[in-house]
Amino acid sequence: MTPTLFYGVPQGCSLASIIALEWLGAPYALSRIEMLEHPWPAAFARINPQNLTPAYVTAEGQLLSESMAILLHLAAQKGHQLGYPQGSPEHDRLNQTLAYLATDFFAAFAPLWAAYEMATDPPRQEALRDWGRPQVAKGCAHLDRLLAEREWIDGGSKKTVADAYLAAVARWAEYHGVLRVEDYPHLAAHLAKLRADPAVVFADAIERQRPTTSSGGFQGHVALDDVVAQLPA
Template identity: 35%
Template sequence: MDTILFYTPGTCALAAIVTLEWLGQPYRLCRVQKAERQSEPFLRINPRGQVPAMLVDGRPLLESNAILAHLVDRRPELALLPRHGTWERDIANQWLAYLASAFHAAFWPMLMPQRYTLENDCQATVRQAGEEAVRRELRRVDTYLEGKDFIQGTRPSALDAYLHAMSRWGNSLVDMAKDHPNLWRHQKTMARDPAVRFGTAVERGEPPPEPHALVGHVELASITL
């Protein structure tokens, strides 16, 4: 499949980059700066102007949980999520839904309070409420990870890549090592994974470590649907 993943550094698109590297199948990346996400070329791909977005044989696929579910099913033998038709897959789907909604959504009022009020004077209050929501979800995940290296099983999965891509946003708000030691341990474990190191290097614009499945970057302006 011809695959192009659209990403912005620092976003949850990191999870899809990591999963693509775990798959080991050729793919391309398109780096989209935040301001470009409202441009006409990108809005043709995702009218909501958000990343990640992915073109699969020229067809758009949107939303992190949909993209991750699609990717892991390309190579089910890798068990990046449990097999369809099992209770374990149902629980994995539950986690995908939680991470895409409750966990991710908790960060929006903190990071972008202007989305939630038309009054500039109210943004500080919105941000404060958002910070408390983030702390609540960090506590929830930290409690779950007690005694566990990963969300499911003994190996990292697409769920862990997704959690890692977003939990790092909380590091500027809390002392993760002190306040959420299980989540901090998860972050450090994931940061050592070669695919995560690769994705982080790509985000930073550094030469990514070899070997990798990425075959190159494409420019947004060069893509036609």
């Protein structure tokens, strides 16, 4: 079967996996999940019982969930095109960077996402934004310091899945309007470089349902039920 990524909108961190798949260039399909529509399709529990995106189905029908697991799976493909051999110092550095982005930096936005769902309670919403703002600023300052001396976020000589994840999550700072990324010049320059990348342009257009052309191996969108029907019994 064609490897298939289930991605969530709006603003899902699954954007990172779309970017990585485009960079990889191997054939893949996408299946869209509207995260704000409840309940989610019952069949999706067959893909991920936790009802979370991203989720990925390999060519062999193996089910993967969690961005970090999916991205590291992709990083090992095609001669470690988007990563490094297991056990190498470069692999350890990539793991460290990706782990920071997927835990501390991701978690900094949790109060802001909670506030996002509290439009009917402005005082509580603002309190959550006040709580989240310094956490996001701390994360951006850390990334800005790293990028002052690095071409790519993991410190290597090539783009990796960590850059894909950074592109997906760092955009939330401006989405929630809690700070100006321009105040972190090295981070801002890196994000501008990523936003100009054809894979990032493509992934953003996919999320927004705008016309776009793949520079990778995109085979089109597939229905959830069609993917489930192909899974091993």
